[in-house]
Amino acid sequence: MIESFIKINDYNIKVYSLNTVVVGTGASGFNAADRLVSFGQKDIAIVTEDINAGTSRNTGSDKQTYYKLTLSGKDTDSIEELANTLFEGQCVDGDIALCEAALSAQCFLKLVELGVPFPRNRYGEYIGYKTDHDPRRRATSAGPYTSKFMTECLEKAVNEKGVKIFDKLQVIKILTDGDKLRGILCLDLQNIMDPNRRYVAFNCKNVIYATGGPAGMYADSVYPLGHYGATGIAFDAGVMGKNLTEWQYGLSSIKPRWNVSGTFMQVLPRFISTDENGNDEREFLFDFFSDKGDMLTKVFLKGYQWPFDVRKIDGGSSIIDILVYIESCIKGRRVLLDFRNNPGGEDIDFSVLSSEAREYLERAGATFGTPIQRLLHMNAPAVSFYKDKGVDLNSEPLEIALCAQHNNGGLTIDKWWQTNIEGFFAIGEVSAS
Numbered sequence: 001m002i003e004s005f006i007k008i009n010d011y012n013i014k015v016y017s018l019n020t021v022v023v024g025t026g027a028s029g030f031n032a033a034d035r036l037v038s039f040g041q042k043d044i045a046i047v048t049e050d051i052n053a054g055t056s057r058n059t060g061s062d063k064q065t066y067y068k069l070t071l072s073g074k075d076t077d078s079i080e081e082l083a084n085t086l087f088e089g090q091c092v093d094g095d096i097a098l099c100e101a102a103l104s105a106q107c108f109l110k111l112v113e114l115g116v117p118f119p120r121n122r123y124g125e126y127i128g129y130k131t132d133h134d135p136r137r138r139a140t141s142a143g144p145y146t147s148k149f150m151t152e153c154l155e156k157a158v159n160e161k162g163v164k165i166f167d168k169l170q171v172i173k174i175l176t177d178g179d180k181l182r183g184i185l186c187l188d189l190q191n192i193m194d195p196n197r198r199y200v201a202f203n204c205k206n207v208i209y210a211t212g213g214p215a216g217m218y219a220d221s222v223y224p225l226g227h228y229g230a231t232g233i234a235f236d237a238g239v240m241g242k243n244l245t246e247w248q249y250g251l252s253s254i255k256p257r258w259n260v261s262g263t264f265m266q267v268l269p270r271f272i273s274t275d276e277n278g279n280d281e282r283e284f285l286f287d288f289f290s291d292k293g294d295m296l297t298k299v300f301l302k303g304y305q306w307p308f309d310v311r312k313i314d315g316g317s318s319i320i321d322i323l324v325y326i327e328s329c330i331k332g333r334r335v336l337l338d339f340r341n342n343p344g345g346e347d348i349d350f351s352v353l354s355s356e357a358r359e360y361l362e363r364a365g366a367t368f369g370t371p372i373q374r375l376l377h378m379n380a381p382a383v384s385f386y387k388d389k390g391v392d393l394n395s396e397p398l399e400i401a402l403c404a405q406h407n408n409g410g411l412t413i414d415k416w417w418q419t420n421i422e423g424f425f426a427i428g429e430v431s432a433s
């Protein structure tokens, strides 16, 4: 890496010349930098607006899931089958899906070697479970903070390799010459008032853009506070996008930002809405459902059908998302989950639930009491989690909204993850992969 200066108008700009800049310090950015060094490219640096920001390090969920090729038991699986599953989601090209599937085991086992505590049985198998729309049992989890562990382990690996990290530099412009990358221009966030230090430029052959999802455009979001993404800067430079409207949305609390999936729904809380000031409380799901058993079953299913799915509106659990959306975004009311009382304010007759929901709750020994009692029985850490964040589910309702969680589309890439700008690669959530 060579350091020099250029003067443009009244600004002295420091310029670093090097082979490759990785932008972003989430799991994808760190992994790319680590791989590049392993493969022999050492003339690299990482640029990030905040080394501790981003979704990977700062988010989680009840059981944050890592999706991979099956690596346990008698379940059959193959690269082609996994590629087909990814492709069937309709947000990734077939060749990219095939690469993802082919490298799945290698990438997963690398994380294992780096110390991410994925669970295994006494014989060494990484036992899987079914996640949303999963035809196999390919999911695994290192707990609520899987992506945080991944980021920390990858960061350690990058630091051990001595990769230079420029923290508090925000990319504001991608520099191109026709359809070729020339570099990036950054704001030095710590020296913004000093015209001689405000801008820093990187003159490089390649940029690997790992800036995460464009979360900043949503009012209701479960992305971590302070994560905005930088997809627009790439569009400004002429990078093309694909499937940009394909997003994952689901029910989340807004303070703190956290998905209310899994047991939060399976314990059958009361869905209430109030006016802006917390008055005029009503149980709005009853406006739609005439059959209470049907309503409770749909709420239960939201537990493991968390993302909104257009195919599950009519007769499925995604109707709950729609009803929350109508209540909050169209009627302008606040929506809250009340764990203190059962829906309708009376004991639940569990026999009215579908057999799937009833049998699950029976097996869990959770066909009694109030939602908070069932939650404490099934998943006490979930109650402690909110208590640690200042919300006592024993004594107050939890405000929720239908929130944006993940952009499935993104910047268009080929099977080398290169965009239409030569030398400009997009990886992780910012890419349409």
Ligand SMILES: Cc1cc2nc3c(=O)[nH]c(=O)nc-3n(C[C@H](O)[C@H](O)[C@H](O)COP(=O)(O)OP(=O)(O)OC[C@H]3O[C@@H](n4cnc5c(N)ncnc54)[C@H](O)[C@@H]3O)c2cc1C
Residues within 6 Å of the ligand: 023, 024, 025, 026, 027, 028, 029, 047, 048, 049, 050, 051, 053, 054, 055, 056, 057, 059, 060, 061, 063, 064, 065, 066, 067, 147, 169, 170, 171, 172, 210, 211, 212, 213, 222, 223, 224, 227, 228, 229, 230, 258, 259, 405, 406, 427, 428, 429, 430
């Ligand atoms: C609540 C929640 C639950 C989730 N659960 C799951 C799950 O169970 N399974 C799953 O697979 N996925 C899940 N996801 C999605 C997954 O966490 C993200 O897609 C993934 O972490 C994104 O990683 P990334 O490295 O691409 O980006 P990020 O981790 O978001 O990192 C982006 C980086 O880019 C930097 N950056 C951004 N803009 C700029 C700029 N202009 N200049 C310089 N730097 C910049 C940021 O500082 C940050 O370091 C979940 C997401 C959320 C919000």
